[in-house]
Amino acid sequence: MSELKKMLTSFKKEGYKPVYFLMGEEPYFIDFLCDYFTENVISEEEKSFNQVILYGKDVTVNDVISQARQYPFMGDKMLVVVKEAQDLGKTIDQLVDYFKAIQPTTILVFCYKYKNLDKRKELYKTLSKNENAVLFESAKVKDYQLEAWIKSFVNDNGLEIEPKAVAMLAEFLGNDLSKIANEIGKIKIILNQNKLITADLIEQNIGISKEYNNFELINAVAYNNEAKAFQIAKYFALNTKNNPLVVTTALLYNFFSRLLQYHGITYKNAGANPAEIAKQLGINPYGLKDYQAASKVYPMKKVSQNIAVIREIDLKGKGVNGSLSHDDLLKELIIKLFR
Structure with missing residues (x-):
């Protein structure tokens, strides 16, 4: 950019x-x-x-x-x-x-x-x-750069955007920059004199649920909210087309892989600067608090176990070692992540 x-x-x-x-x-x-x-x-x-x-x-x-x-x-x-x-x-x-x-x-x-x-x-x-x-x-925007790119693009268009709205766009649209630009362009017209893009606007005009998406699922897992995680999993099971299992497992795998890396960084350097930790993890500093919270819930051994669980469910979802329904696979995934 x-x-x-x-x-x-x-x-x-x-x-x-x-x-x-x-x-x-x-x-x-x-x-x-x-x-x-x-x-x-x-x-x-x-x-x-x-x-x-x-x-x-x-x-x-x-x-x-x-x-x-x-x-x-x-x-x-x-x-x-x-x-x-x-x-x-x-x-x-x-x-x-x-x-x-x-x-x-x-x-x-x-x-x-x-x-x-x-x-x-x-x-x-x-x-x-x-x-x-x-x-x-013209290089691809990397996953960890995407939220910063969206925020910069929105600001360049004379608008502001809520952090949650940024996360929703990044998670739902991925790094298809043309699609992101088009969707923000549509919202800009709708905003008229208003300048703030909110999660509500994203939900109403792009069709992304602000309560039931992978961003919220990861948040529920990070903060040990099992009940909310099951609610989101149930919604995903009813809307499999917009919430494919392969995307959910990939994002959870990325989260726990970074959490494992976070444990390693903080173990070696307990006083590490948060901005430096975020840079090493390849995330926006705003999201570091989620890893800080999750590290208290999931010790390093449990993180490694969860990474193995996610791989197992991903393979089952692809027809390897079983043919469970989308609903059953999500339930099994949530249970094993928390227990």
């Missing part, structure tokens, strides 16, 4: 470079920048003759270079955008030839999604070092 902001700032301060190569596993940032270029570089009245959109599956690199070397018509610059550039395959390496005679009046943008260029190849080295090019890597 910080690299994206730096690039947007550079546009305003320094103008545009002749070549932008946007690559990486996260399509959201690439799409965002692509939209920015197509909306801002060429004026509306010039777009029909000075803005060209190409698609990797329909052209060759030579076609792209030929288009890029044309002069703008009745204007000072031309924009050439190659969407789905990953479909150019290995021929993308031929782009090196363009740097032998760059057209300074053209802004050439490649949208190369879901992977990165081979860093050993000449094209990557050229893009990295050439003063006329910008190589932007």
Whole structure:
């Protein structure tokens, strides 16, 4: 996110470079920048003759270079955008030839999604070092970074959001950034003059239950609230499509794995700084209190046992060593976690 902001700032301060190569596993940032270029570089009245959109599956690199070397018509610059550039395959390496005679009046943008260029190849080295090019890597937002990203995105849109609402979005939508951005965009319209996104708004407009979700299940487990955990499990059993067992076991496994790590950190360094512990666990500092509480309920030996239980239930849910119903598997999971 910080690299994206730096690039947007550079546009305003320094103008545009002749070549932008946007690559990486996260399509959201690439799409965002692509939209920015197509909306801002060429004026509306010039777009029909000075803005060209190409698609990797329909052209060759030579076609792209030929288009890029044309002069703008009745204007000072031309924009050439190659969407789905990953479909150019290995021929993308031929782009090196363009740097032998760059057209300074053209802004050439490649949208190369879901992977990165081979860093050993000449094209990557050229893009990295050439003063006329910008190589932007769109990396996936890691799970532990997701809540911070959501909060930052919301703030950038002039809004505030409750911590619980952040957790609900992260848990329900995962790190599908495009979907998260779309849902927040819808809520922004609904909010009108209000600025705060609450758990109630998430529940009413996105369909995520604020009481019965994996975030609340983990909270119930962490704070030794067996009754609430069973209530949530019962709700999950009645709504299996929106609450697949594999997601529940994965999130519980992550929780107890981090709890095991928390025990290890605090055992070795009882006076460790909370911010440093949160960093080592790869979590938002806000969530550290849940691990502090859970560590008093589950000693290290019980944590290890629970990790084994979660693996066992996950395998059973996949048809290994049994064929119990979703409801029965959840009941067995909750009982074994608490007992």
